[in-house]
Amino acid sequence: MIKTGIFGGAFNPVHNGHVNLAKEAIEQLKLRRLLIVPTFESPHKSTKLLPFDERAEMCRLAFSGISDKCEVTVSDIEREMGGVSYTINTIRELARRFPGEQFYLLIGGDMLFSFKDWYKYESILKESKVCAVARGGDSFTDMLEFAAEMGRVKVLPTNVVDVSSTEVREKTASGGDISELVPQSVAEYIAEKNLYR
Numbered sequence: 001m002i003k004t005g006i007f008g009g010a011f012n013p014v015h016n017g018h019v020n021l022a023k024e025a026i027e028q029l030k031l032r033r034l035l036i037v038p039t040f041e042s043p044h045k046s047t048k049l050l051p052f053d054e055r056a057e058m059c060r061l062a063f064s065g066i067s068d069k070c071e072v073t074v075s076d077i078e079r080e081m082g083g084v085s086y087t088i089n090t091i092r093e094l095a096r097r098f099p100g101e102q103f104y105l106l107i108g109g110d111m112l113f114s115f116k117d118w119y120k121y122e123s124i125l126k127e128s129k130v131c132a133v134a135r136g137g138d139s140f141t142d143m144l145e146f147a148a149e150m151g152r153v154k155v156l157p158t159n160v161v162d163v164s165s166t167e168v169r170e171k172t173a174s175g176g177d178i179s180e181l182v183p184q185s186v187a188e189y190i191a192e193k194n195l196y197r
Contacts, residue, residue, distance in 0.1 A: 003030060004098060005070075006128065007106040008037035008078075008087065011055045012047065012165050013190065014062040015182045017108075020161040021133045022063060025106050026070045028156050029131065033071045033101070035094065036063055039085045040078040043119065047166075050195060052079050061185035088120040091128050103128040109143050115150065125152045133158050172196040 005025050011018065026034060038055045049055065059074045066072060077093060078085040091103060105128040107115070112132040115121055124130065130153045134140050140157065147153035163181045171178050173196055179187050190196065 002032045002098075002101045003104060004094075004101045005029065005031045005034040005104045005106055005131075006037060006091065006094065007034060008039060008085070008090065010039045010042055010047075010049055010165065011036075011059050012049050013055065013168055013182060013195070014058050014186060015163045015165060015168050016180075017161040017163045019062055019066060019183060021106060021108065021158070022072070023066055024133060024156060024158040025104070025131060026067050026072075028158075029104055031070045031104065033073070033098075034063075034067075035077075036072065036074045037078055037090060038074070040082065041084045043084050043086060052076075054193065054195065058186050058189055061189055062183045064185075086119045088123050088127070091124065095127065105130045107132050109134045112143055112146060112153070112155075115153075125150070129154065131156055169196045 007022055009018070022034060025031060036059050038052060038059055040052055042049065056074055056076065063072050063074065078090055081089065081093060087105065091105065094103065105124065107130065109132055118124065132143055132147060132153060133156045134143060140155070143155045147155050168178050168181050171181070172190060
């Protein structure tokens with residue numbers, strides 16, 4: 001059975017923390033396929049998102065060539081589905097397109113603690129293997145305890161790259177240097193398109 005990772009998010013913009021999470025998940029879970037799924041319309045984010053095409057292009061730049069063991073693809077599935085992007089709907093549509101594959105939903109540690117608030121979270125747990133990856137400020141021990149309470153959640157130990165999309169947007173808006181926060185290709189794209197100014 002092919003192990004397929006699903007890594008969704010606003011990616012507004014994608015940054016080195018996202019790339020590191022993907023690399024760690026590929027290695028630790030032995031993924032054969034990783035689908036990067038930019039949100040079309042987020043049910044959670046109050047921040048105005050850049051247009052889908054720009055966020056998807058930054059993802060293509062950021063995740064290009066990160067693994068020679070795993071096929072990494074940026075998926076337009078949530079734009080094709082339209083409307084608010086609920087994770088369970090995305091998982092079910094991917095299951096229809098990739099029958100027989102085992103899905104691993106990758107989430108940051110910050111998302112784990114609010115996971116019970118997600119739309120149909122119990123169905124997500126049944127229909128995929130949820131894997132949480134620690135981010136800066138997330139206590140690995142706290143995550144393990146919370147995951148144990150919920151059941152069916154795996155916590156991946158990882159070398160955390162502590163950066164957030166908010167930090168990248170704020171630094172860009174103030175004319176700061178983001179070269180250590182995002183892949184070089186993404187920094188160049190943001191500068192070329194004059195994004196987040």
